[in-house]
Amino acid sequence: MDRPKTMTRRSFLESTSCLGAALWAARLFPVNAMAAEVASTGRVSLQPLADKGFASVRKIGDGVYATISDLSKGFETLSNGGFIVGTDAALLIEGFRSPAGASFQFDTLRQVSKAPVRAALDTHYHFDHTLGNAYYGGQGIPIWAHEKTAPLIVERYGPGAGPEMAKMKAGTEGRIRDAKNETERERAKGDLKALNMVSDSVESSVVALPNRALEPSKLPLTVDLGGIEAVIESHPGHTPSDLIVRVPQRNVVFTGDLLFNGWYPATTDANLSGWRKALETFSGFDKETLFVPGHGQLCGLEGIATLRSVFDDLADQASKMYKAGIPVEEAQQRYAVPERFKGFPIFAWSFCIGPAIAKFYEEFKTGKS
Numbered sequence: 001m002d003r004p005k006t007m008t009r010r011s012f013l014e015s016t017s018c019l020g021a022a023l024w025a026a027r028l029f030p031v032n033a034m035a036a037e038v039a040s041t042g043r044v045s046l047q048p049l050a051d052k053g054f055a056s057v058r059k060i061g062d063g064v065y066a067t068i069s070d071l072s073k074g075f076e077t078l079s080n081g082g083f084i085v086g087t088d089a090a091l092l093i094e095g096f097r098s099p100a101g102a103s104f105q106f107d108t109l110r111q112v113s114k115a116p117v118r119a120a121l122d123t124h125y126h127f128d129h130t131l132g133n134a135y136y137g138g139q140g141i142p143i144w145a146h147e148k149t150a151p152l153i154v155e156r157y158g159p160g161a162g163p164e165m166a167k168m169k170a171g172t173e174g175r176i177r178d179a180k181n182e183t184e185r186e187r188a189k190g191d192l193k194a195l196n197m198v199s200d201s202v203e204s205s206v207v208a209l210p211n212r213a214l215e216p217s218k219l220p221l222t223v224d225l226g227g228i229e230a231v232i233e234s235h236p237g238h239t240p241s242d243l244i245v246r247v248p249q250r251n252v253v254f255t256g257d258l259l260f261n262g263w264y265p266a267t268t269d270a271n272l273s274g275w276r277k278a279l280e281t282f283s284g285f286d287k288e289t290l291f292v293p294g295h296g297q298l299c300g301l302e303g304i305a306t307l308r309s310v311f312d313d314l315a316d317q318a319s320k321m322y323k324a325g326i327p328v329e330e331a332q333q334r335y336a337v338p339e340r341f342k343g344f345p346i347f348a349w350s351f352c353i354g355p356a357i358a359k360f361y362e363e364f365k366t367g368k369s
């Protein structure tokens with residue numbers, strides 16, 4: 001295998017040309033294109049504190065900053081994140097896809113504060129939220145995560161994960177070969193590119209594990225940073241390892257990937273009923289809440305409502321096909337993106353749509369919904 005060990009943006013774009021179609025669509029919208037409600041409150045600073053192209057950092061409240069990725073300019077961060085700064089300490093959120101992403105966020109924090117960093121928190125185990133951990137580790141920053149995050153990182157990205165990844169790639173190559181039509185073939189190609197993105201990211205990183213495991217039974221955990229508090233909560237749904245960070249004094253919530261704003265959600269590891277329950281909970285938050293999603297732009301409650309309607313649509317279409325006796329493999333391909341979600345990026349069909357349909361079928365079979 002002659003895959004480059006060090007990934008440049010160029011090689012990444014080349015290796016993800018198909019996936020790229022979805023990712024380009026997710027490019028950063030200017031602030032004035034954000035939900036009018038969010039922009040009109042004046043809470044989001046128009047001028048970024050720092051802009052590296054692949055991500056920019058904006059002040060979104062006193063002592064609260066959001067790091068928003070721009071995938072049209074690179075994949076160093078890939079996910080969103082941010083940080084919270086008090087008079088005594090700071091808390092970084094997300095390890096991103098690479099040490100370069102984590103380093104950008106840390107350097108930007110240092111522009112506004114010299115306070116010691118209490119921790120960097122991974123909202124869940126996925127590669128685009130954890131592979132930059134090694135940078136934080138090198139700075140002597142403790143890494144906090146849900147107790148399931150470290151074991152899942154080892155299982156999925158550790159030295160023993162190679163054979164499983166190879167099997168998944170071989171299966172996907174088989175699907176490209178045996179596709180019944182061009183749409184299926186294109187989707188399978190996109191799936192392979194997404195798998196390559198994951199394995200290339202892992203191979204070009206030193207995988208570093210969180211060193212403080214947060215047990216859900218001991219959450220919520222309130223972290224006093226000096227004049228500002230961060231509250232860490234567990235809401236498993238997107239993966240078994242999801243955490244969110246609330247900043248009640250500023251009405252801000254960092255959701256991790258429980259919120260994909262204006263995207264189709266990645267559902268491979270999802271517990272859909274747990275996820276939908278979490279979104280229902282979020283929809284009851286204060287109506288002025290500003291959400292920093294795992295992917296997509298900053299938003300208010302309307303972002304939560306939109307993702308809930310994406311799930312409703314996936315469930316409705318799955319239900320109709322289930323009742324019509326359509327086999328699950330066929331249903332996974334037959335799901336039709338409705339007009340209102342047409343512009344939503346899909347990371348890969350078999351990371352987003354396929355597993356969602358299969359999971360709904362499973363729920364219908366076991367009578368869970």
Ligand SMILES: [Zn+2]
Pocket residue numbers: 124126238257266
């Ligand atoms: Zn994720």
